[in-house]
Amino acid sequence: MELVTPGIGLIFWQVVTFLIVLFLLSKFAWKPIMQALNERENSIEEALRSAEKAKLEMQSLKADNEKLLAEARLERDKILTEANEAGNNMIEAARQKANEEGARMIVQAREAIENEKQAAITEVKNMAASLSLEIAEQILRRELSDKNAQQALAQDYIREVTLN
Template identity: 80%
Template sequence: MELVTPGIGLLFWQTITFLIVLFLLSKFAWKPIMKALNDRETSIENALSAAEKAKLEIQGLKAENEKLLAEARLERDKILKEATEAGNHLIETAKQRANEEGDRMVANARESIENEKRAAITEVKNMAASLSVEIAERILRKELSNPQAQQALAQDYIKEVTLN
């Protein structure tokens, strides 16, 4: 039974040894271990604090990025609107100029046609007058070549002319 129950002397020496080891550990090992644990706890807290700060900073940057993106979208929309308006204005100006140029060309064409028409009418009148004179000249030569025909023509003119 001695194996199961220890003796009083053994218990005494084990207690003394335990107290000496406890004293030595508390004197030399306990403070460095506690210091290491405290340092580790402090570094973990600092790391958690830095992580929280980084998280807050990232959220701030994210919000700032969203704000910048919104501003960029607004600026893009504004530029697109201005470009569209400028394009539309340019198209309208070009249409107006084209219409004015077309109207001017039509007016010039009408004036040119009218001038050519007048010139053609004048030329036709001149040709008609020339042909009339030539025909009259031929008829008169033919009729006036005969003295009796000349006499008859003079008599006809005299009859047509009435004296007042």
């Protein structure tokens, strides 16, 4: 039974040894251990705060990047729309200019054709008048080559003039 119930002397020396170890630990080791634990706890808390701050910064940067990307897409769409509109406007302007130029050329061609037609008609009239004069001259020469024919013609003219 002695093993189960220790003696008073043993308990006394164990308590004295424990108190000496406790005193030595509290005097020399307790403060540095507690200081090291506090420093470790503070460094862990600081690391956690830094990690949380970095996480928030990453979220902010990600949101900024997404915002910039959305703005870039909008700007790209706007530029493409403007380019398409400008291209369509240029094509429409060129088409309209070509139509106007074609219409102007058609009008000029019609005017030129009309001018040429009038010139041809005038030339034909002049040629007809010239030919008529030549024919009349030849007929008159033939008829007037004879004195009797001249007198008969003069008499006919006098009768026509007096009748009118």
